[in-house]
Amino acid sequence: MRQYLHAKRWYWIFQLLGWGGFWATQVQANFMLDRYDPDTLVWLTVAAMLGLLLTHCYRALLLRRQVLRMPLPWQAGVAVLGLLGLSVSMHLLSPLLYMALLGKWKWPYSGGWATFTFGVIGMGRYLIVWVLAYHFFVVGERLAQVQVRELHAAAARRQAELDLLRSQINPHFLFNALNSVRALTLSDPHRARTAVTQLADLLRYTLNYEQHQLISLREELTAVHDYLALEQTRFGPERLRLDVAVPSELLSWPVPPATLLTLVENAVKHGISATPNGGVLRLVAQPMPTETGAAAYLSLEVSQPGHLPLTPLARPAGQRGGLGLLNTRQRLRSLYGDAASLTLQENPIGTVIARLDVPANPLP
Incomplete structure (x- = not known):
């Protein structure tokens, strides 16, 4: 009116x-x-x-x-x-x-x-x-x-798609975290109490991140550290060794919630857990500058020991992965269109690298 x-x-x-x-x-x-x-x-x-x-x-x-x-x-x-x-x-x-x-x-x-x-x-x-x-x-x-x-209809479809994907991701993280705590309750009750606190923080994160399309890399890393601490108590620091290199100037970069957490969880499940002697999980973040020198993308790499399947089931090169990675790619496409990318490759042989490139701003 x-x-x-x-x-x-x-x-x-x-x-x-x-x-x-x-x-x-x-x-x-x-x-x-x-x-x-x-x-x-x-x-x-x-x-x-x-x-x-x-x-x-x-x-x-x-x-x-x-x-x-x-x-x-x-x-x-x-x-x-x-x-x-x-x-x-x-x-x-x-x-x-x-x-x-x-x-x-x-x-x-x-x-x-x-x-x-x-x-x-x-x-x-x-x-x-x-x-x-x-x-x-x-x-x-x-x-x-x-x-x-x-535009309103496209935004509504994109929001509905994101809500559906998030509802599929939450149980995935929660069941794995509960398994990590369960392994400690009998062997080391003191460490189990510490793990419960970390699990509570992780649960709070996974239950609350649905309210936001983007969060800072700092918030995402906090959840990643809680998750890795839980998994390290289960595998031991000798089997799950960490190498994290994230410059402080990148901590404020906006990222979709649980994207990096998905890559880390995938690396632990398919790399460290599947390797008898474990190995090193490396997490590296670096800016990707444009010709003017300004950072146009945030590049996140998570690497772990392992091998990619020889038969990727007709998926394009670099597009391998299970449900967690598939959901992550769909969320990235909903938020950024073709501007963001998630690739998975084995280079060198015996080391699998998941690379996530995220622009500074989502689609309008």
């Missing part, structure tokens, strides 16, 4: 400015041509008032008949007929309105049909500006509304 009143107010503002400008320019032209007299002023006032009234009636007819929702060729035909009708109506009604105001008859087309036709064409030069401006304005406004609706 507010938008309708706003559009209606601007319509009347432009109506008054347009026909007021028509009146002023005609008065000035008559002064310059030395044709001005009191009757001329009345005649021009009648013409301006009649033009305002007729164009408003034309607009009301368009809205009533929903002409502006028709295909553009139909609208073009209506605009041509409307222009002709407006110009002829003004020339037929102007003498009548002039007589009603002054009480005397004035027929300005004494030269016959040629003079009348010339007058219709002359007035049409002014009316065509109004007709084209109104039709183009309405068409542009409707196109803008369609684009806005499409």
Whole structure:
């Protein structure tokens, strides 16, 4: 309702400015041509008032008949007929309105049909500006509304997709963390109590991150450290060795929640856990600068010992992985489109590297 009143107010503002400008320019032209007299002023006032009234009636007819929702060729035909009708109506009604105001008859087309036709064409030069401006304005406004609706629909679909993916990720982390604590309850109760505190922090994170599309890398690393501490108590520091290199200036970089945590969990499950002697889990973060020197991407690499499957089930190169990585790729696509990437490769042989490149800002 507010938008309708706003559009209606601007319509009347432009109506008054347009026909007021028509009146002023005609008065000035008559002064310059030395044709001005009191009757001329009345005649021009009648013409301006009649033009305002007729164009408003034309607009009301368009809205009533929903002409502006028709295909553009139909609208073009209506605009041509409307222009002709407006110009002829003004020339037929102007003498009548002039007589009603002054009480005397004035027929300005004494030269016959040629003079009348010339007058219709002359007035049409002014009316065509109004007709084209109104039709183009309405068409542009409707196109803008369609684009806005499409953007809202796309945003709603993207949000629904993110909510679905997050609901699939939460149980994945929770079951693995519970298994880590269960392994300690009998062997080392003291360490189990510490692990419970870490698990509580991790649970709080996994339950609350759904409220945010992006969080800082610092918050994500806190959850990663809690998870690795839990897994280190289960595997032991000798089997799960850590090498973390994250510059402090990158800690404020926005990242989707649980993306790095998914990579780390995947590395522990398919790398450290599957290797009898364990190995080193490396986490490296570095900026990817543009030609201007500004950081355009954050590059996160998680590497662990292991091998990629020889048969990637027809997935493209670098697109291997299970449900966790598949969900992560879909979340990245929903947030960043093609700007973000997640690849998995074995280089060198015996070392699997998961690389995540995240831009500074998501899609609008």
